[in-house]
Amino acid sequence: MATMGRSTARLWRWRSNPxxxxxxxxxxxxxxxxxxxxxxxxxxxxWVTGSRADEGYDRMRAEHRPVPAVVVKRANSQPTTGPTSNRRVLATVRWTGADGHMHTGTTQVKAVLSQGDRIRVWTDSQNHLTAEPLSPTNAMFQSAMVGLTAAGGAGVVVLIGLQGVQAGLGRRRMHLWADDWERADRRWGGTIV
Known part of the structure; x- marks a missing residue:
């Protein structure tokens, strides 16, 4: 008995077959x-989501700027866990904004810093503290990950829809087979129980 190859079995719908x-x-x-x-x-x-994410990261790099600040007061909080040099605590900092006025805000600083230490903080166009924008390399990586996630999501949605359509076609196929078997059974003189 000849066996069908895997690719032949998958393509049986395309071949002529009674x-x-x-x-x-x-x-x-x-x-x-x-x-x-x-x-x-x-x-x-x-492409769309990766491009949009990249534009957003570029806009953040253009709008956010580093400014020198001074630690005014450290918060009475326990440092977060991690290596000693990377522990961070909340602190109040003061900086001069682009408008020339003094501004004060709370941000995370290294735990080793004390009152009067100078640091660099990032602000937006309204002189609010913000996170440091991603470097161009990190932004490119993040944009690629966003794009790949969107690609996977779009593919999954289409393929889930395909499964639903195939389920409906499978039910239709089974009804057609049942009708044909019933006709064959009557032709042969039997009755369906």
């Missing part, structure tokens, strides 16, 4: 279209 039904051909075309949509949709989603 058992092949119209629903099988429709399903084959739907599967092909779904995979093409998943790939194309994933690529488009990756």
């Amino acid at each position: 058992l092949r039904r119209r629903v099988d051909v429709v399903e084959a075309w739907i599967i092909l279209a779904a995979w093409l949509c998943a790939i194309a949709g994933g690529l488009v989603a990756a």
